[in-house]
Amino acid sequence: MHLMDIYILVYGFLLFSFCLLVHIVVWRIRIPNHQIPLLGLIFIFLPALVFLSIYAAKGVFLPPALFDLSRTEWFAVFLLHLSLSGAYILSYPAAQAVSPSLKMLIDINSSENGCSVEELVKKFDENALFEERLQDLIKESFIVETADGIELTEAGRKLIKFFIFMRRLLGLSMGEG
């Protein structure tokens, strides 16, 4: 088996770093309303565009020897990029909506005498913990607010059924949240 050229690692990281840079620049200008779909666009669609541009420019504007990889090697580059991107996108919600667990750890660490549960509850805004997440779900079209209450949309129903099915296969009941 022919082993891996270091360039596969370099190109994979360069591609991911480029997308990350675009993401940071866009977010610093204005945080978009639909953040996760836009992240998908930046980390998946943009690299495909970059790849096609390189492919078109090779031999015309770029020397043919540059980025001269086999199909398997390009697959390896994209697998590296997509795995890094997937890990980042799925880690993103913890930064997007401040994870209460992470905030609790910071609050506990900042207190010399530790914290009781009651003190921690006081530090949290009920609105941020519950209401904002509810609004996120409405914005992302997983739930809809009607005159007589809130209910799941088709997308919301599919999403929760996926997790229920996954937990059932694992022999676990749904998490406590």
Next chain:
Amino acid sequence: MNGILLFLIFLACTPLIIFLLQMIFSRAVKDIKIAPQIAVIMCSVAGFFVIIGTACLINSGLPTGCPKGRISFILYGCIVYASLALMYFHIFNMSETARRIRILYEIYLVGKANKDKVRERYGASKMIKIRMGRLVDSGQVACRNGRFFIRNRLLYLAARIVMAWRGALKFNR
């Protein structure tokens, strides 16, 4: 199909491999109390050896060739495996801890709900208590005389990194 491509396809199936291992593990240790996140980490470690074993099987032994090529191969495999394992961890953790998923589940159970009713079943106080229990069970936090202290700084460091990242993305404006 060449060996490297076969290995890459197998490597891409990392989340599925960890899921299958977790399916077996969670049934095998049903009566032992292990934090679900710890179980996923243990299955991820086990999955890593499955991948190494597969790489050796495809290659009929450990990779040979020039040292640089071997180092790149091992480094590549480790980075991709770790990233895909982290992806699976996050997907599983969503079902375990995400507020939005829990809210969706509460609404799913009752069909159509009044906002206050959902808040009653899953409000701020309950959220904090659940999370505190989880942090204690996973060894991140210790409880002494009803007060909580940091026990393991790993997740605390992750918290600091996330807060710094929020600052970089200007969430705090």
